[in-house]
Amino acid sequence: MCSSAQSPEPVTGLPPARFRPAGDSALLVEYGEAEFDLRLNFLVHAVQQRMREAAVPGVLDLVPGLRSLMVNFDPDLLGYDRLISVLREVHGDLPGLAELVLPSRxxxxxxxxxxxxxxxxxxxxxxxxxxxxxxxxxxxxxxxxxxxxxxxxxxxxxxxxxxxxxxxxxxxxxxxxxxxxxxxxxxxxxxxxxxxxxxxxxxxxxxxxxxxxxxxxxxxxxxxxxxxxxxxxxxxxxxxxxxxxxxxxxxxxxxxxxxxxxxxxxxxxxxxxxxxxxxxxxxxxxxxxxxxxxxxx
The missing domain is CATH 2.40.100.10 (Cyclophilin-like)
Structure with missing residues (x-):
């Protein structure tokens, strides 16, 4: 099991992400600080959207919170290190917050x-x-x-x-x-x-x-x-x-x-x-x- 990790500096204007194991088959990704800020929630939904599009083998579900994303995965197909690496790639490919466009009914x-x-x-x-x-x-x-x-x-x-x-x-x-x-x-x-x-x-x-x-x-x-x-x-x-x-x-x-x-x-x-x-x-x-x-x- 990996330890909690925080990405270094915000990438392309995005707040830092913290990766926290949540049992043997889930990873909690937290963004920014513990305050009410809808910008963080927009980022959560952007990451969720990109992860769905990536269709990473072993990812079972993506559950958004206010400033967090719970990633449920199959540990037989996907490990913590690989999952964190994929998430870092997704973060790196995102534009700045101001450039995000989200599907919304x-x-x-x-x-x-x-x-x-x-x-x-x-x-x-x-x-x-x-x-x-x-x-x-x-x-x-x-x-x-x-x-x-x-x-x-x-x-x-x-x-x-x-x-x-x-x-x-x-x-x-x-x-x-x-x-x-x-x-x-x-x-x-x-x-x-x-x-x-x-x-x-x-x-x-x-x-x-x-x-x-x-x-x-x-x-x-x-x-x-x-x-x-x-x-x-x-x-x-x-x-x-x-x-x-x-x-x-x-x-x-x-x-x-x-x-x-x-x-x-x-x-x-x-x-x-x-x-x-x-x-x-x-x-x-x-x-x-x-x-x-x-x-x-």
């Missing part, structure tokens, strides 16, 4: 803020934890020093959200803002909730997430959207994959009422609803030319 989803299911989850939690009052959105407005709920709604609806990675539950996306000039953050529930509805849209730190199924949760709840997982594949959006969202997708939300959302969800389950999914790409240069963002360490 654009997906538009409805959101109903403070829908009945969200308010029910908040009510249940308040019953078990006396002293907690108000909605999570009201709490986030105060926490971030906003003028009111409308300013918060404008932030969520006016932002393009980048799917940096998926995980925790199958297909659960973690979304980060691409287009805002202000970064809002949210504290987590302490202790976590015992119940969160499927389709719940919630926020923790700078990240927004969508629940693919019912379960516990600790993010502040904003509302609800359409299903993002369908194991029965009743809607054509799920025919190829029961999980709707992928890393490197871009998500936009538009406002609907709770009643209208219920109608749309029924259309999803009947197979009548057409998810709005458009193929495209992201030029990292355009992101870098936007106003600077706050970093969250």
């Amino acid at each position: 654009s997906i538009t989803l409805p959101i109903a803020f403070d829908d009945p299911g969200t308010l029910e989850a908040i009510r249940r939690y308040a019953e078990a934890h006396p002293g907690r009052a108000g909605t999570d959105i009201d709490r986030l407005v105060e926490f971030n020093g906003l003028a009111g709920r409308d300013e918060f709604f404008g932030y969520v609806l006016g932002t393009t959200w980048w799917v940096a990675f998926t995980g925790y539950f199958p297909g659960q996306p973690f979304l980060y803002p691409m287009t805002c000039d202000r970064l809002l953050v949210a504290p987590k529930y302490n202790p976590p909730r015992a119940w969160t509805q499927e389709g719940a849209v919630s926020m923790g730190g700078p990240s927004v997430s969508i629940m693919p199924l019912e379960g516990p949760g600790g993010y502040q709840m904003l509302g609800r959207t359409l299903p993002i997982m369908d194991m029965r594949r009743t809607n054509k959006a799920f025919k190829a994959d029961p999980l709707l969202l992928r890393p490197a997708d871009r998500i936009g939300f538009h406002l609907v009422s709770g009643e209208r959302l219920s109608e749309l969800r029924s259309q999803v389950f009947s197979g009548e609803f057409d998810y709005r999914i458009d193929d495209g790409e992201v030029a990292v240069r355009e992101f870098l030319e936007q106003p600077p963002r706050l970093a969250v360490a």
Whole structure:
């Protein structure tokens, strides 16, 4: 087993990579420092794309994180040293960050803020934890020093959200803002909730997430959207994959009422609803030319 290694100086404007063994058949590649920086995530997806194109014998899976890439491999076909050598070659062939162009789908989803299911989850939690009052959105407005709920709604609806990675539950996306000039953050529930509805849209730190199924949760709840997982594949959006969202997708939300959302969800389950999914790409240069963002360490 090889030891942890760090590539010397950044190549072609890229941050350094650290290689960390993760058991006998996996390698964790980390980029940059432990802070919120979407540029690192763009790099992760660029490396993942190049590794897929290379089709290296023995590489079984490539799993992106916020600033890391987990490479699962067959140790009978590929060793650590050879894998690290391949990754160094990929890094060396990449252009600078500003020149990266990533395939990226654009997906538009409805959101109903403070829908009945969200308010029910908040009510249940308040019953078990006396002293907690108000909605999570009201709490986030105060926490971030906003003028009111409308300013918060404008932030969520006016932002393009980048799917940096998926995980925790199958297909659960973690979304980060691409287009805002202000970064809002949210504290987590302490202790976590015992119940969160499927389709719940919630926020923790700078990240927004969508629940693919019912379960516990600790993010502040904003509302609800359409299903993002369908194991029965009743809607054509799920025919190829029961999980709707992928890393490197871009998500936009538009406002609907709770009643209208219920109608749309029924259309999803009947197979009548057409998810709005458009193929495209992201030029990292355009992101870098936007106003600077706050970093969250």
